[in-house]
Amino acid sequence: xxxTRNNLPSSYQPYEKLTICSNSLIGGGHVVELAGALPLIIGxxxxxxxxxxxxxxxxxxxFVSVVENSVSKFPAVEVKEIDxxxxxxxxxxQVLKVRNVSNSEAVVENMDLRxxxxxxxxxxxxMNIPNGSFSGNSMSGGGVLLGLGG
Amino acid sequence: xxxxIENQQISETIQVHGLISGASIGTWQExxxxxxxxxxxxxNGKPVTFNWANSILLATLxxxxxxxxxxxxxxxxxxxxxYVGEWIALGAGVAISIALYFVGLAxxxxxxxxxxxxxxxxxxxxxxxxVVPGENE
Numbered sequence: 001x002x003x004t005r006n007n008l009p010s011s012y013q014p015y016e017k018l019t020i021c022s023n024s025l026i027g028g029g030h031v032v033e034l035a036g037a038l039p040l041i042i043g044x045x046x047x048x049x050x051x052x053x054x055x056x057x058x059x060x061x062x063f064v065s066v067v068e069n070s071v072s073k074f075p076a077v078e079v080k081e082i083d084x085x086x087x088x089x090x091x092x093x094q095v096l097k098v099r100n101v102s103n104s105e106a107v108v109e110n111m112d113l114r115x116x117x118x119x120x121x122x123x124x125x126x127m128n129i130p131n132g133s134f135s136g137n138s139m140s141g142g143g144v145l146l147g148l149g150g
Numbered sequence: 151x152x153x154x155i156e157n158q159q160i161s162e163t164i165q166v167h168g169l170i171s172g173a174s175i176g177t178w179q180e181x182x183x184x185x186x187x188x189x190x191x192x193x194n195g196k197p198v199t200f201n202w203a204n205s206i207l208l209a210t211l212x213x214x215x216x217x218x219x220x221x222x223x224x225x226x227x228x229x230x231x232x233y234v235g236e237w238i239a240l241g242a243g244v245a246i247s248i249a250l251y252f253v254g255l256a257x258x259x260x261x262x263x264x265x266x267x268x269x270x271x272x273x274x275x276x277x278x279x280x281v282v283p284g285e286n287e
Contacts, residue, residue: 034169058170075278119171130168136157149165 002037002053002063005030005144009051011069012043014142016104021111021122024138025145032113032120033144035061039118040096040111045070048086048098048106050079055117066090066116090115120146180275188264195260203250210243 003009014028020042025031030038034055041051052067065073070086072079078089085099097110112121119130127134129146139145155164217240220230 032169033163055170114171117171119169129166132153132155132166134155137155137160138158139160141161143161144163145160146169147163147165148169149167 001065003041003051003065004036004038005033008038009041009043009068011045011049012041012051013045013049015042015044015106018042018106018108020108020145021127022125022135023127023145025143026138026140028142029139030144032118032146034118034148037061037063038144039063039113039116042098042106042108044103044106047081047084048100050086050088050096050098052077052088052095052116054115058117085109177277179272179277182268182271184268188267191260191264195262195264197254197257197259199250199254199257203247203254206243206250207247210240210247213243214240 001007016027018025018029020031023031031040032038037053038051039053039055043049043051047070050067050070051065053063054066056062056064066077067073067079067088070079070081072088076091080087080089085097087094088096093112093115094110095112095115096108098106098108100106107124109124110122111127113119114121121128122134125135134145137145213236217232217236220232223230224232
């Protein structure tokens, strides 16, 4: 089953403000959507609740869930909690670091989605996309920041 | 798109080209450590009596067709004598090939042993799924 905007995980509760590599999503937005699927979902919890879906077949746009509710589904994927931050590594490479700021806010301080098939990476100040970068932007109303261009 | 987007209010999804890097999840299983000796065993490990049994059986079969031809001629109305010695030769050929086959079964069979080990390895070695990075990475 692939998670989409119309089929979100049942335990998902959006943060009021989610900052991903310095870009703010206000009101429950998502950073990227591919063919309807949401590769990265970050929701509120005692610790941030993360869902990661890797692209298992780029031609057919098939996804496989590698992290659910901040729990790893694969031996190669490690999910650790350090001081209220969730840190996900795949084969020793850090894929995501997300910190709980308050009940309504979380910050992604490090992200590299290349191991799950997406050319998207960044740090606390900047997010790199193919041929460009994003920093300090904000989006309101629960939309999706990036989509797959034709 | 090739740009830096900074401090903007974004209201619509921005379409990005080349987002997919092509990583994929594959299933991985430990390979069988095949040594040169194992390979030799697979290649030549069969007891040689199997080959002998095979050759004699084929020769006997050929001879058997000869006898069959004589029998068919008789059925067609032209009397053809099949000598008792021919039956003995046929029976002996079959008996020798069967005997050699059983001798082969009793001899140590390295090929069978190695094949069994390989089969067991792939039945029991655990499978892992892992992420295989794409070309663009």
